[in-house]
Amino acid sequence: MGSRRKFLEKVSLTTVGLPLLSTPLNLFATSCEPYEGPILKVAIMGLGSYGTRVAEAMQTCTRAKLVGVISGTPSKIEKWKEKYNIPEKNCYNYENYDAIKDNPDIDAVYIITPNGLHKEQTLKVAKTGKHVICEKPMGINAAEGQAMVDGCKAANVKLLIGYRMHFEPKTMAAIKMRQDGEFGQPKFFQGQSGFTIGDPTQWRLNKELSGGGAMMDIGIYSINGARYMLGEDPIWITAQETKTDPVKFKEGIDETIQFQMGFPSGAVANCLSTYAMNNLDRFYMTGSDGFVEMQPSTGYGPIEGRTHKGPLPQPHVTHQTLQMDGMAALIYDGVQPIVPVDGEEGVKDMKIIDAIFLAAKTGKKVEL
Numbered sequence: 001m002g003s004r005r006k007f008l009e010k011v012s013l014t015t016v017g018l019p020l021l022s023t024p025l026n027l028f029a030t031s032c033e034p035y036e037g038p039i040l041k042v043a044i045m046g047l048g049s050y051g052t053r054v055a056e057a058m059q060t061c062t063r064a065k066l067v068g069v070i071s072g073t074p075s076k077i078e079k080w081k082e083k084y085n086i087p088e089k090n091c092y093n094y095e096n097y098d099a100i101k102d103n104p105d106i107d108a109v110y111i112i113t114p115n116g117l118h119k120e121q122t123l124k125v126a127k128t129g130k131h132v133i134c135e136k137p138m139g140i141n142a143a144e145g146q147a148m149v150d151g152c153k154a155a156n157v158k159l160l161i162g163y164r165m166h167f168e169p170k171t172m173a174a175i176k177m178r179q180d181g182e183f184g185q186p187k188f189f190q191g192q193s194g195f196t197i198g199d200p201t202q203w204r205l206n207k208e209l210s211g212g213g214a215m216m217d218i219g220i221y222s223i224n225g226a227r228y229m230l231g232e233d234p235i236w237i238t239a240q241e242t243k244t245d246p247v248k249f250k251e252g253i254d255e256t257i258q259f260q261m262g263f264p265s266g267a268v269a270n271c272l273s274t275y276a277m278n279n280l281d282r283f284y285m286t287g288s289d290g291f292v293e294m295q296p297s298t299g300y301g302p303i304e305g306r307t308h309k310g311p312l313p314q315p316h317v318t319h320q321t322l323q324m325d326g327m328a329a330l331i332y333d334g335v336q337p338i339v340p341v342d343g344e345e346g347v348k349d350m351k352i353i354d355a356i357f358l359a360a361k362t363g364k365k366v367e368l
């Protein structure tokens, strides 16, 4: 653990820089002493593809630990128990997880299930008194997102959204450069987010479970990215939808949407979200005095970035490891990441998605 600590120390202090964090560092340790503070003990709900990735990444966390599971598939529970040394008393299914309220060994539940289930699961977890970490998109519309924020507030628990890019070193460095004025006045953002989706029977193409198509899944990266790269929230949206395969992409499941966003400063963004094209993972932001290009921009990494000053040198660290250590620091020490990961941040993206769908449907400019 010592060498990793030194590595993270290097990432945060040398290449990214302390001012990125609003309070002095707990996210990454600054001494070589072993970490002795509180550990965020996490149960993962939904042992699918991304849940598995998060579990693996958590094996090298310093401040967060996988201690429990909630799953509808008993065979997966057995496998995870053995692989991650999870005791039987920390294993639940979707019918009995309200009993987590009586389990002092679990501090937070990380919801990694289909989008359409997030709201109900978040509210149920909040009632147990445990913190909620929920994957993006936080729900299937802004009203759901707001209900989740309100429910977690009422239960006095944190609601954090799995925005892993907010902990990614090159992304953080680009945001810091923008905050320091190194690009001058931000003027334009281009985001391209997409891949060709396979199996037509998967939940991602089922409106009830997904809430939409590519926009909910991958387009959200361009929305969130436009906001953190430009440093503003949009005030208007226009959008155009294209559908080449109405059998695979049924009513309410978007295949490809181009959308434009206008910002209070006059900056504009032009983005593409698609389930029908590969190799789309690129952000470009230009300001009056410089530019930054990230490609890949939001994949699992390594992220690559360059600016008018040259390549971004920050090393790759597994995103979900940084995210979970960062979320533990946020929960226990109030250390805020460079861009928030709270429920309110999630609601902002959901409002934009609602507006994009409305603009695509009506052909009209939607004011936010």
Ligand code: NDP
Binding pocket: 045, 046, 047, 048, 049, 050, 051, 070, 071, 072, 073, 076, 112, 113, 114, 115, 117, 135, 136, 137, 162, 163, 164, 203, 209, 216, 217
């Ligand atoms: P998967 O289909 O791979 O896994 C979802 C899991 O949810 C299932 O394996 C299952 O686990 C559980 N589940 C519960 N109810 C259902 C249901 N009715 N239908 C299907 N699965 C169900 O999806 P992903 O892991 O790829 O995605 C899950 C969430 O994570 C989504 O919200 C997605 O947007 C988000 N995500 C985020 C990423 C990121 O980079 N931040 C990347 C990928 C996904 P079990 O059998 O244990 O009950």
